[in-house]
Amino acid sequence: MRTDVGLTRRELLTNIAKAGVPAAMAATVGVKAVEAEESIPAPNVPLGLLYDATLCIGCKSCEVACNEANNTPADTDAEGLHEAPTDLNVFTRNIIKLYKPEGNSPSSFVKRQCMQCFDPGCAAGCPFEALYKDSDTGVVRWEGSRCIGCRYCTITCPYSVPRFQWRGINPLITKCELCSHRLARGLKPGCTSVCPTGAVIFGPRPALLLEAKRRIKNNPGRYYQDRVYGETDNGGTQCLYLSRVPFEKLGLPELGPEPVPAKQLRWQRRIYEYFALPAALYVGLVAVIRKNLAAHEEEAHQLEKETGLRPQL
Template identity: 50%
Template structure:
């Protein structure tokens, strides 16, 4: 019985140590780096003429139905934002003295909140290219990814019997065939281009340096929210906050998510210790009412 008691105490010690050790192990999870072969888009608002060829090509390449929500008669595809039929959209923003088009799609964040929020790994970020995509066979439809995304990108097919999460996946089916995303292929102004994120960033800074009077000196996505693989240039007179980019902090959302999760784990330590203490009391009480020696049993 002494041995059983030792085993019980040892088990308690391991359980408690595990509960206490969990936060420090998770706390070691630090900022994420740009993947080695990271790919993405560079959108230059100063080049875009708002023709929406990219929107049309995206729908065709991704087999998405037209969005006739705002016109009603099914004659015109006119999405005003990302939705379950629209993986990219061109929006018009007005400043005090100027207007600007902005293309919106998934930013393929370096540390994606959607991936961190999905408890069963249905959203995946590729280790080499950093492409963020949805694995339908794993998804349970909880939509945590939708709530977590700071850019409101993932959309849910509410009207489908087997709904999907819809978001830009950088046309990975076209990349697999050696092609490029549909939006970058058709853009008549090269306002959106595809490439390695490091090259796109260098290109963006070169454009700013060669024409500082035209450009806002910031490349949006270089540092914001831990960095994104899709990058943006805007005109000097259009600050990014006027273009629907409301996040300027450098800390990635998952850093906050993880610190909260660590806090929750840490919060488990007290209940776990209490559970162990109660279990020990129950164990001791049971020992006190059960015969502990062969003579007592007899």
């Protein structure tokens, strides 16, 4: 359930029309400056995925199930025969990739989708809260009516997940929202309903973390550094990973325990501070000019009444 409120696209356009760009900008600066001080509240029941790359056979059933669950077309090869996306894209919220090093080092499949970060960079970057964290499940959702298509979230996500349509004047963002529409109907996410090996499973994050640690304990030497990616990385993510190869090789960067948004927000705050004074001065200047124009108009009106002549302003 969403509880926060911010500017909608309609409100933004109304602000611009009524008061000019600087006032709308100042309103935005105000919203983000306040938010920068706030911490993200913990969701009631954080839901997520556990993907164990050592169990994945690369069958791509989960890719097909993701398309079906989200009513998106298959991203097929040149002959149109096989599901063959090369990366996440506007139709592909879930992709299986293969890491295959030279020599005898082990290869690995990897499933990539949104990580459902505890402190999501995409949401921290969005000026209008079009991306937000559901307070019940912690799933990072997108609300189209708030999105102005600035694509800032594609830069602030440390995992390069959100994708935009590049055509049209009202572009849509695409990313995994943990099949929230299915969860609302009591169904599991599409990808976790079909995996033949149990490589990807769904559940509350605490239970998934326990299961990951159980697998590490029961299988000495099987998992890289006996570590669960996402337990603390980037401040913690609701989608967790186990792997036999280094996580960086699978496209999961070493981000450290501090969430990227915290770092971003510190920089944003400085940028807003830098822009806040000129914006405030500009708004003040516009107000003074409007006041002077009104005074001149009144003067001209009086003169016209007394002399019958209309002076040029």
